[in-house]
Amino acid sequence: MIPASFDYKRASSVAEALDILKGDGDAKILAGGHSLIPAMKLRLSQPSVLVDIAKIPELNFIRDRGKYFAIGAATTHGAVAAHKSVNAKLWWVANAASMIGDVQVRNAGTIGGAIAHADPASDWPAVLLAANASIKVEGTNGSRVIAAQDFFTGFFMTALEEGEIITEIHIPDPTSSDTPDSWRSTYQKFAQPASRFAIVGCAVNLQLSADGTIEQAYVAFNGVDSKAYRATSVEEALVGRTLSDETAAGACDGATAQAELIMSDHYADEVYREHLAKVICKRAISACMYD
Numbered sequence: 001m002i003p004a005s006f007d008y009k010r011a012s013s014v015a016e017a018l019d020i021l022k023g024d025g026d027a028k029i030l031a032g033g034h035s036l037i038p039a040m041k042l043r044l045s046q047p048s049v050l051v052d053i054a055k056i057p058e059l060n061f062i063r064d065r066g067k068y069f070a071i072g073a074a075t076t077h078g079a080v081a082a083h084k085s086v087n088a089k090l091w092w093v094a095n096a097a098s099m100i101g102d103v104q105v106r107n108a109g110t111i112g113g114a115i116a117h118a119d120p121a122s123d124w125p126a127v128l129l130a131a132n133a134s135i136k137v138e139g140t141n142g143s144r145v146i147a148a149q150d151f152f153t154g155f156f157m158t159a160l161e162e163g164e165i166i167t168e169i170h171i172p173d174p175t176s177s178d179t180p181d182s183w184r185s186t187y188q189k190f191a192q193p194a195s196r197f198a199i200v201g202c203a204v205n206l207q208l209s210a211d212g213t214i215e216q217a218y219v220a221f222n223g224v225d226s227k228a229y230r231a232t233s234v235e236e237a238l239v240g241r242t243l244s245d246e247t248a249a250g251a252c253d254g255a256t257a258q259a260e261l262i263m264s265d266h267y268a269d270e271v272y273r274e275h276l277a278k279v280i281c282k283r284a285i286s287a288c289m290y291d
Ligand SMILES: Cc1cc2nc3c(=O)[nH]c(=O)nc-3n(C[C@H](O)[C@H](O)[C@H](O)COP(=O)(O)OP(=O)(O)OC[C@H]3O[C@@H](n4cnc5c(N)ncnc54)[C@H](O)[C@@H]3O)c2cc1C
Pocket: 028, 029, 030, 031, 032, 033, 034, 035, 036, 037, 053, 073, 074, 099, 100, 101, 102, 105, 108, 109, 110, 111, 112, 113, 114, 115, 116, 117, 119, 121, 122, 123, 124, 160, 164, 165, 166, 167, 195, 196, 197, 198
């Protein structure tokens, strides 16, 4: 449980961090350290140098930009959970952040670190997929914005290229639309009781017409497949129907249709996890009737 030796550099700006990363292919970004440090202790990761970005001011912010919230990559889960405007306008996102780990994890772990790590059980990927979020990254050749849908590419894998840093996460704010009250959203998870990591998590974001018909549906899962995914079968089964327990039950039969595989570990085998995906899916859609 002792990491291999490494250097440590604290960057004071994104430009400085990019500069250090550019010169060394084995350098690694350090944010909250809650995933990277354990991996280093197990020698699964042996970086030559850690580039600490946790205190870079331009990565530590939450801004309401009208149509979307911009959250700096080094913002902790706890800061998102406690943010007044996020709670007022995207309460389900704040609520999801408040469910991550324990106080210590939430006070050190960052949104950028969580999505760069892309643990299939991590909560943020499903929330960002259902929220239609996008991710801004910067590299030495400039910046680009990647849709969450294209960001999570596999088991602990993302669309990030070598030397790139996640700088901002953009989450659309439906309350800025012409029909601010038409959206119903939630994130529900069945958590492992010690770590609070999701065994299965489901994020649901629905737009309803005045008569309660579902006009748009975004449903995403974590903890099921080797990466978070949008459950388009569930989404298609919801659109055009009235939001009800019966609608939820019918739609959630397709909860794992888009999963490429169902994970199995000592917490939950494949059969149990597949069943749980349907249960949590129904619970999440039903919760949208009351939220
Ligand atoms: C006991 C425990 C319980 C937990 N429970 C949960 C839970 O319930 N739900 C959940 O979702 N997570 C949980 N986590 C994980 C936690 O949320 C981590 O904080 C998160 O996965 C990683 O964020 P970090 O800031 O600590 O990143 P780090 O560990 O510092 O980095 C993780 C990886 O991301 C890279 N990275 C970091 N920031 C950036 C960036 N801006 N751009 C590019 N690459 C970057 C690093 O190089 C590294 O490869 C738990 C962790 C622990 C230890």
